[in-house]
Amino acid sequence: MSDTAKNITDPIEARYAKLEEAKKRGMNPYAYEFKREHKAGDVQAKYKDLADGAETEDTVVVAGRIVAMRNDGMFIDIEDASGKIQIFCHKASTPAEELEKLDLFDLGDIIGVRGLVRRTPRGELSIRAKEITLLTKALHPLPEKYHGLQDIEQRYRQRYLDLIANEDSRVTLRARSKIISEIRKFIEENWDGVEVETPILHGIMGGASAKPFTTHHNALDNDFYLRVAPELHLKRLIVGGLADCVYEIGRLFRNEGISIKHNPEFTTIELYKTYTDYKDMMRLTEELVQHLAMMLYGTTKIKFGEKEIDVKAPWKRATMIDLVKEKTGVDFLTITDRDAAAAKAKELGVHVEPRWKWGEIVLAVFEDKAEADLIQPIHVIDHPLDVSPLAKTHRDNPILTERFESFINGWEIANAFTELNDPVEQRKRFEAQVAAREAGDDEAQMLDEDFVTALEVGLAPTGGWGMGIDRLVMLLTDSHNIRDVICFPTLKPKK
């Protein structure tokens, strides 16, 4: 060991000392470049059949982070994004000036290695080092090697440490990326989807029932809402004929509680396609989810904790009214009087707000009594009109709409409808929302005059669809907390 680094037992100080020593020896501890020629995972795959104890003359050049050192650096595990490989440094085959560098290395350092591929007698594929280069000195100690990083708060606040230490986190977040890119591919290949980007700063809150974040633009001296849904802008693009099918994948913001299923900013996809209706959107939902499960696991049967969920299409369909009837014995289609419905709901032990209309009461009973049991995929269809201000009135029943929500594992994962395109009717629905807002419903929507104008210009018959991507990723990766599928979940800033 060098004099500078000698006898320093503080892990961080020792690393600084080694950093200085490396400089003193003419090395750049933050190298400008390194011509990596091979990834660890590719080497592992290529030499998968190399026999135990076999030596090759094949030279490889790899680079990665030191994640383990054994026998005083004789064995070093390095890891890159593709995998891990062992570096073998032995005085019989590694030049002495290279071996001297081992003194300066710590867990977490990033090094480059040129050497020969071999497999040890014990069966570990290794690189017999000929040349080792320090590429980036790590000044911060790594989490404990066996247990990884367990502290939940630190895992989210310092995700970089979590990713280095915990393979599960890497697997999940990589799966998320794969799922999203596969969704794009599926939508573009099978639905002629054209991806668009609509504003996040909204002057008027609309498109969903939710509490918004507000912000302020200084130059315009105007408050804006962060969008709670992209719906109204996407339909404007359909009106304009930008494409027959537009979709947007992006972040929504809702100023509501945080839980294992809710993050204040979350990602959805919304899609609109002319000359389709809600039945087509059911097909889209089940075919897409089935496709993603097949891509990831080669089967439609996915595991979520102890549960096995089969996402094979087609999925079961049931009306919201029928599901409520099944669970409670009450048929709300025969109780369309608001007060009678409220009385019945209270009888069932469901809390009812005085301002609620028939549809809100039915929805509350559904959420209370039926939702949690919807484990296997199901499309819940024909929502009350009162709770669906942007959906087209059901062709067979004026108090319902052509809408569905898809549930898996008791969670709503998709929401879609035949789009309301009658501007006069839409204005009435908005006015009902405004009245609800004035009556104290702070999640009710606002009247968007320009959107009504767009409908006056004419929206072709159109089906619309939205899906929560975070929850879908949770289901597909057996993740039980939404934070596990978000790189940087919302946390209170630490003081």
Add this chain to the structure above:
RNA sequence: GAUCGCUUAGCUCAGCCGGUAGAGCAACUGACUUUUAAUCAGUAGGUCGAGGGUUCGAAUCCCUCAGCGAUCACCA
């Protein structure tokens, strides 16, 4: 927002009915050398989340605060 719980070394965790701080990993010094959480011997490392209180004495009991978690409420 409410209730309950957690916070001890860089990391993972012990620490009982209040008696003055422990282990493993990581670090450091050596030994050993084809290891797989390498092994062996030794060294160093702490304002016990913050502040206040009770007490001769507090990591431990009480209060306040902060962060985090679980459940509930709201919601996707």
